[in-house]
Amino acid sequence: MKRVRVFVKGRVQGVFFRAHTRGAALGFHVHGWVRNLPNGQVEALFEGKRQNVDALVDWCRRGPPHAVVEELSVLDEPYTGEFSDFSIRYE
Numbered sequence: 268m269k270r271v272r273v274f275v276k277g278r279v280q281g282v283f284f285r286a287h288t289r290g291a292a293l294g295f296h297v298h299g300w301v302r303n304l305p306n307g308q309v310e311a312l313f314e315g316k317r318q319n320v321d322a323l324v325d326w327c328r329r330g331p332p333h334a335v336v337e338e339l340s341v342l343d344e345p346y347t348g349e350f351s352d353f354s355i356r357y358e
Contacts, residue, residue, distance in 0.1 A: 278333075279307070283331055292313065296316070299314050299315075299354075300353065314350055
């Protein structure tokens with residue numbers, strides 16, 4: 268099992284990045300969350316089977332159709348299994 272935190276930089280707000288990420292996460296059976304940050308980036312936390320998390324990270328390198336991903340940072344974290352679904356956070 269694997270857990271990563273990702274930060275996506277570029278034109279990633281206002282292009283439904285969070286909603287598309289949630290849809291992709293559900294398709295890959297990955298749990299966690301995604302949210303917009305005040306600095307214009309998107310942050311997400313993914314947990315699940317290693318190959319599924321890796322596939323979702325690869326998806327984030329492109330993002331949804333109108334996104335322009337300039338940079339993707341991926342930080343490994345200890346797996347906790349604390350999530351049972353995938354949500355969009357509005358903080």
